[in-house]
Amino acid sequence: MIEVVNLTKKFKKVNAVDQVNFYIEPGEIVGLLGPNGAGKSTTITMLSTLIPPTEGDVFLNQKSIIKNPVSLRKILGVVPQEIALYGELTARENLKFFGNIHKMPKKKLEERIEIVLEQIGLQNESKKKVKHYSGGMKRRLNIGVALLHEPKYLIMDEPTVGIDPQSRNHILETVKRLNEEFHTAIIYTSHYMEEVEYIAKRIYIMDKGKIIASGTKDEIKSILSSENTILIKLEQPSKEFVHALLQEPMLSNVNVNEKEISFTVAKDVNFLPTLMTLSKNSGVRLKSFQVEEPSLEDVFLHLTGRALRN
Template identity: 45%
Template sequence: MFPIETFNLTKKFNGLVAVNKVSLKIKEGEIFGLLGPNGAGKTTFISMLCTLLKPTSGRAKVNGFDIIKEQNEVRKSIGIVFQDPSLDNRLTGRENLEMHAGLYGVPKEERKKRIDEVLRLVGLYERANELVRNYSGGMKRRLEIARGLIHYPKVLFLDEPTLGLDPQTREHIWEYIKKLAEKENITILLTTHYMEEADALCNRVAIMDYGEIKVLDTPENLKNSLEGDILMLEIKNGKNFFEKVKKLHSVKKIHIAENKISMTVRNAEKFAPKVLEFARKNKIFVNSISVRKPSLGDVFLHYTGREIREEMGEGKEMMKRRARIL
């Protein structure tokens, strides 16, 4: 049995298709990432799996339970950490967990032991009796993760677990997530629009855009699927030079933005001097040239034709579309 299985899962908000016929199977013990920009449909997808939103069509099972017919069983068997924080700032860390353990019916005699256990897991045991109001952003997020684990869920949903945190705190949280996946033996489905996060944490990643899964594999295979390295070139003059570069043999995929070009090429180290020579002949002044291995950002660009960083404008556009519909 797969802890998470979806079949053509679809959600429409009036005219807008937020999640479009998504079918996937997530394996036991896996850390699975949904990577996509703002508005891709990530939160909508996991909200359906958590039974917080009803699908428009399609089916899904979580821990073997049907998300429409067996909502209570689904809810009891999962832990959720959502994008918007929902801790009580007036209580201490421990009190927040006690409240949640009560809500989820963790037997009284087990509560203290379990609370201590999850506090240790996220490194907050020593700070548990302080008011959450005085916690840092990273501590709050760790407490939320601990809270999602209190009732021994088999599947944990993490919606943007490190959103808004600084890079150092983010890496810290990745370590905790890896540790809990090992120690608690659970399956984790997380969403993110940070490609480094998907790369560092996930066993498999699905790239999501406009509600659809574009490609799904291990980060390693996804990066290898580009079959080449990334060569970046920045020039000072003559943008139509790029049109000529495009036609050069061995350029597989290109993306042009202003005076920069990024190309997927085989044997990039050998190709780079040729490009420089070509530029010199065409009297083009090159500002910089670099070669690197593909990142998941390049994979995203390859399969969607857009940069994941274009997310801000995208988000605004989505908000407008949403406003028009509502």
């Protein structure tokens, strides 16, 4: 098990990571969800022993990794946010290059390259120069590099940023497969809540350097159990109606997207008559009305007053 205890990083005036605690057990997928600048990358960089914390420590099976970083490095694979590959080399050559850097024995490296190419689905493209790869293929190879030494724990820092939906799905399926077939434990960081919801059993939500919520999806969503999120659709957009909704004290988190409006309201409040009166007064017709299952986005909005994506 890896345990992060009171991990803190200060960069001059910025508290990038502030007293963060979390754990990951062998074989599980944990999501680290937070907007840009939340402190996810800094947390991961400390966890990977690349920069020292200002305070706190990380323990691998109860032993400090600050005192003994090598023990963690052996069993940890890190997929950085930035692509770190050689464009002039093929996928196979890149894997060989990185395997050699890590001084993997020749025969073992050859075996691992075949397995890794299959895991990331690039067997048929392995002889192409990486500079001719799509963004998604490069990201898959970036993951492959981190898998070469068969890590028991894999950290992935926003692995789907800036790629097409098909490559994104491929990466998500690869992550699931690595976990199900090879029992690799994965810390998956993202600012896409759908990905984290889909992939992780347990989730930590991070904002401004701190963990602000943690638990299973259901546990986190139960933070909102006293509220409902309502989605209404209008026949036509209406500024007057939106203005009236924003003034209404029983509604909060009003979010407007032209003819679609969502808001949260306490479960024990019957706000329908008010909604009808407001729409009538603004001369606007409601096309549909629906009570939505809360999302992690709603929880984030509830806790911080801001949207997850900026």
